[in-house]
Amino acid sequence: MIEINGTLVSPGKGGVYGEKMINGYRIWDPYRSKLSALWYLDKSTDIASDEVVLYLGAANGTTVSHVADYAESVYAVEFAPRPMQDLLEVAKRRKNIIPVFADATRPKEYAGFLEAADLLYQDVAQPDQTSIIRKHLPFVKAGGRVILMLKTRSVDIRKSPEEVFCEACKELEDAGLSVEKTFWLSPYHADHAAIVCKKI
Numbered sequence: 001m002i003e004i005n006g007t008l009v010s011p012g013k014g015g016v017y018g019e020k021m022i023n024g025y026r027i028w029d030p031y032r033s034k035l036s037a038l039w040y041l042d043k044s045t046d047i048a049s050d051e052v053v054l055y056l057g058a059a060n061g062t063t064v065s066h067v068a069d070y071a072e073s074v075y076a077v078e079f080a081p082r083p084m085q086d087l088l089e090v091a092k093r094r095k096n097i098i099p100v101f102a103d104a105t106r107p108k109e110y111a112g113f114l115e116a117a118d119l120l121y122q123d124v125a126q127p128d129q130t131s132i133i134r135k136h137l138p139f140v141k142a143g144g145r146v147i148l149m150l151k152t153r154s155v156d157i158r159k160s161p162e163e164v165f166c167e168a169c170k171e172l173e174d175a176g177l178s179v180e181k182t183f184w185l186s187p188y189h190a191d192h193a194a195i196v197c198k199k200i
């Protein structure tokens, strides 16, 4: 990833969502993007130019657009019609974003459109986040990375964030992933944890 004077940036054409520019690069704001927040907490986070990314929970394409500035291609899955309209506009300006209008709980419906991913990134903010990861593991290359942005309050409001987080890590390990690193995304995003895994 590229940083300018400690600020994370990405190298694409600006004007996607009103983001600020610095020296011709797009500023990638950690308060608007959990993946940017993860970079500020763990500067080893990287996306290489030959990587295929499968992105679940694309919303209006804010983070997707930055990921696409780095990656070879981004398959961006979103099921809500309104953000999908914005995502389609973003995808028109970047040749390497493939929008997938579908429900991430039913990957069989779009499996035929996908290619094997180097990075599976998930930010759907739903109760069944680990189950959605499990269903997408067949689309991740061996040795590939999986990053789950876990919104603990969406999973079970009655349990503490730490309890939800520990259960999610165990479920990911049970699914055959190796949990490599974990971070709470505060102060950028409250009650969110990033769980960085490797597919063995």
Ligand code: SAM
Residues within 6 Å of the ligand: 032, 033, 034, 056, 057, 058, 059, 060, 061, 062, 063, 064, 077, 078, 079, 080, 083, 102, 103, 104, 105, 123, 124, 125, 126
């Ligand atoms: N990742 C986005 C970003 O950084 O710009 C923000 C994502 S927002 C927290 C969660 C998104 O996931 C919403 O747009 C929601 O519609 C989408 N979503 C939730 N459940 C989904 C599902 N089962 N399939 C596809 N998209 C889903």
